[in-house]
Amino acid sequence: MSEGRQVGYRREIGWFGSFALGYGDVGPNIFIALGVITLYAGGAAPIAFAIAALLYATVGLMYAELGPTYPYSGGVHVYGLKAFNSVVSFVAGWAMLLAYIVCISLFAVAAAGYLRQLFPVLMFPDITVMGVTIPSIGVLAGLLASLLILLNIVGIKYSAFMVSALVFVGLFIEALILSTGFLLKFDPQLFLRQLTEFGSSQLQRDVAYLPFLPVETNNFLYAITLAMASFVGIESISQAAEETRRPHISLPKAAKMVVVVVAASAIAFPVLAIGSTDWRVIAAAYENPIYTLVSTYPYVGELLMPLVALAAFILCYSSSNTGVVGVSRLTASMGRFRLLPAWLQAIHPRFRTPVRTITVFGGIGxxxxxxxxxxxxxxxYAFSAVISYLILGFSYFRLRRLETTVYRPWCMPLCVNLRGREVPVLALMEVSGMAVILGLMAVFHAVGRVMALLWVGAGLTFYALYRKRAGMNVLSRDEAALVEPLSYRIRVGVLIRPYENIETAYRSITHSFDRRFDLTLVTVVEPSRWFGGELDKVGEDVVNDLEALEKRLKHDKYVVDRVAAVGEFEEKVSELLESEKVDLIAYIQRRPEKSALEKGHEASIHNLLSKYPGRVISLKRVGE
Structure with missing residues (x-):
């Protein structure tokens, strides 16, 4: 293989595999988040989860639009690079890198918590080394995370099939827990009574309390910000964009499905928990809340507990591994766009894995x-992800404004017109919501705030030194040219003959063009072909036919307008091409038995082909 040749990813992930990657990264969050959020939100935990779920849905829908539009591994940092510059891209990617690192550690701790329920012998005393006390669960979590790092250095096959199998396990277990709980344990009166308890009344060491607000309010607001941790991970879908078959179809479908399934799960579990037992019981068991919830079930609790503990351990440990995989993919993408040095991407000669990346960042985890x-x-975890999600929102709006000719296979719904521009309401909610959440985090998360600032500051210093040493500008837009969209919008003028069969025209157009094409339906009425008294009637009929065809195509979400012109065919079509209102002209082929009736017409087509090479195409006739 030549030295300069780049090897691309194999596209072998279908839409369900893409869904599995997104759900596999986000779905297990509830196994740890339920207890942590309840610890702070109290009985109002379902409300905290619902607010976070709404914001999560807007983030997921942004990825559903941007992912297939710019199908590159890397996600938010790629969009930041295309929309702004290398510095914004680096901050977005570096913040998400921290989220992946913490994902390794957080879910290793969660896996350790459930593993101790399976094997109580692992509940050993805390260990003190040189005056520093390491909690026993931390020792177990550190060993589990170390094993993952070793396995990823040696090289493991983490296939889409394996992820899909784990997703089936997770969905089955969650459905079993929810259905059994709502059937046997849920008490609507208990739920309504506890739901009004907004925030725990206990002071917590992690909250930077505002003195002018009650303790309960402080804790509830903190819980809302922390609830974002329940939804970090959907960017895994975009991280695998270059490995996804038919990304323009698979990525939006997978992202929307992950949004629905995860949001429903994240709301159903706290509703069940608050309606089944005292919220303090769930809060006290924040290391294994689902296990504790199931233990309160009558009749089947003891049977389900080992199954739930085993499934939760597998899913949380798998999610910890996705952090390692995410670190590898993200750093590779950032190195590709010259945001990180190539030294980090060095491949081990024997194991063929990015050993330096895994060792450095995995070691931090x-x-x-x-x-x-x-x-x-x-x-x-939540703080770092929200920084990236806010950059995602700003990048989305800037790309919408700058990249007007780019084809977007799917667009966010619920748009309003502001000063002649189409603005998605959900995108406005995402940016404003993330800004508020980040502001609350800056107020309440004292330790998280310091950690995030130190991480971003250290990263920017490292980035600036690397770019200077490599002879590149620190602030640059040169790399944005490397990010090409999946496709651009193409303007096509489709020639519709007078009295053409509208059904045939509709089928021929939809067979040949998808929604990346902006269509202009064009009919030219030539006076020389009609008697004087017929011309007005022909003109009316042509307009009616074009309106009917335009209506059908718009119903199918095509961008369509129409032109009815009177004059010589070749002259009017030439005027349209010269005006640059269309990029191409397309005409629908005639049936062989009718071609003799339009010899003059066909001669004009041949003249146009010669005059405008490459800009006149024929469409297969479909439907007759």
């Missing part, structure tokens, strides 16, 4: 896992 501090890790 292992160190954090030894802390065994779920609330601290969840705070940093």
């Amino acid at each position: 292992v160190g954090l896992a030894f802390l065994g501090d779920v609330t601290f890790l969840a705070s940093v």
